[in-house]
Amino acid sequence: METSTSSNPNERCTISKNSSWCSQFQNASNPWMARYVYALIFLAANLLAWAARDYGRGALREMERLEGCNGEKECLGGEGVLRVSLGCFVYFMIMFLSTAGTSKLNETRDSWHSGWWLVKLVLWAAMMIFPFLLPAPLIQIYGEIAHFGAGVFLLIQLISIISFITWLNDCCLSDKYAERCQIHVMLFATIAYVICLVGIILMYIWYAPQPSCLLNIFFITWSLVLLQLMTSVSLHPKVNGGILTPGLMGLYVVFLCWCAIRSEPAGDSCIRKEEPGNRTDWLSIISFIVAILAIVIATFSTGIDSNCFQFRKNDTPAEDDVPYGYGFFHFVFATGAMYFAMLLIGWNSHHVMRKWTIDVGWTSTWVRIVNEWLAVCVYLWMLVAPIIWKSRHADSTREIP
Template sequence: MTNESMMEHQVSSRERYAQFMEDSCCTHFCLGPNPSMARYVYALIFLVTNLLAWTIRDYGHSALSELQRLKGCHGARYCLGAEGVLRISFGCFLFFFAMFLSTVNTKKVDDPRNSWHSEWWPAKIIMWLSFMVIPFFIPSAFIQLYGKIAHFGAGVFLLIQLISVISFITWLNDCCRTEKIAKRCRIQVLVVCITTYLASVVGIVLMYIWYAPKPSCSLNILFITLTLGLLQLMTFVSIHSKVKAGFLAPGIMGLYVVFLCWSALRSEPQTEICNKKAQAATNADWLTIVSFVIAVLAIVMATFSTGIDSKCFQFTKAETESEDDVPYGYGFFHFVFAMGAMYFAMLFIGWNAHKTMQKWTIDVGWASTWVRIVNEWLASVVYVWMLVAPLVWKNRRQVEST
């Protein structure tokens, strides 16, 4: 082979390699700004933070005895357990709130903040690690104050999540009621409606069996009966002649409120005689561990799905999207994760910073139960209001015009 042919072969090999690198997954997902991949990395960081908080809560007493040397800890016992969770939560909150401040109102992909959101991972990992360490040097009094503020932040997260879920359900209902889809998918929609109502009824019956086995369990009976009443109320309002929203949306919403009621009853203390499932969980360690893992993954998934759903909070008419627009609201995404940091702290400590949680438990206690129940009632009220509000505004305009 001549020198010229060898040079041509080497050049063509470099060209093929360069073309391969351009089309490879590594280039698309690891090189250059890639907001779609970045959100998964942030979710992974959030998951690792959750696991770190759990480790400090359940196993920190033996593994982190050196914390007594830190000035802000007043001895290791104040930096571990519930307060250790709050310190990790505070560091996670600082990280995502800093990202929120640095990316809010980013609209175009050519904005330098798009690169900051989607790249610079070594710098952001160092920043995250710093925020994980700094809270352990902060005095205990400030951390306790943060714990009180976290109650509010967790409530904000639940409200954002609630609006996101209801917006998705109403969007799905409106989509299925369009003339084109209504004709093609009538049977499928009917099957989904029947399935959701049957699942809701079965869930209510099981809750009566598991959480209200005796007439003395009056509080649980009240919670479950109110859930049944809310399901009927949402259905009645939805199919009213002036609303005509159909059965699909109230069916899905009914299943959602049944899930919230079940979550509330499941959060009752394991010493509660009306909670048979909690007693069963204490006798099966594998079930407790599996439930814990699922709960942690659910926290991350709920935070992730809510964070990328910024469009449901656009109260003004959205502008026409173009190719150079960012795929989702970066500021809203990081704000949801910042509130999610407060939310997971409340779940790990049972909404009570002075309570000792058992290992492999999450969101257990009467405070957790009442938070879930209030969230269920609020979800029903918000959904009914979204159905009735157009009629109220219409009547008010007619009165004003006359």
């Protein structure tokens, strides 16, 4: 192996091309491993936003000197979250614009996506600092735009989840695995429905203990109705979608309903939460950590699922094709930056959040409920759309003489 005694780092990397350290930052690395590095960067941004909201006032006194902070009050709390979110959004949008359309390995854009980590880490650090130099009105405008971006992220995540469920069902019902997976399908579907019913019963007990809890009773009961509706449509002879997909979708619907009710602010007798105060118990801390990790995992898993948005599927990709869509991956992370900002501020930049809390407030509640209803509508449309298109195609062929 060649070695170099030159003091120039760039020359040293050029001469010692086989060096793993130089190739880590200069050459293209494994795109599968690159996903995890971006996920860690995204996690770091989440933690910075949380720190700016909960502990920034005591640790970032130097922000008083920044012109855009107006005595630090507009750089911390909810606005601090928006500033960190803006930096993360700009970073991943830069990555999106610079990698969109990459189709082959070992080309320049592939090398940029999978390597050059030192440069990209410096870029990320700069993007974390830059938003704190901006005036407050620009941050408020970004906060309004972030509502839309977070909604786009939820829609992408929803389509990805439904696509995975339908793919799993099609795989189990295919000629190759139909006989082998028949018992497994019935078992998983039964377990899913049992969990759904148990979850609905527990929500009635925990969140609708009194007849006066009309809103929670409506949310829970309507979720049960939607579960029955999805099952009925899927089992219809013309649809013949099986029992597995509505069971799995039922889990998702019940989970969204539970998240919506849990997002309701404390103080109502229907929501059994501790009264607001300065004390934070270990359960709140664990719930917050799990929620942050769930955001990162959801963004990560959605970002690599670009195939569900491709209208033309390529069943036999070439060996030098990229393993996933780089542009789509970074776009999901960019919208995910807006999404975690909305969760940390309760979808309202003027809403004061308690420490170690996330996604709390009536706005958060209704966002979850609308997401639940939208999920059911998208799922039902995916069931009945092939029948509608088939009938229209049959009618059009009859009209042709």
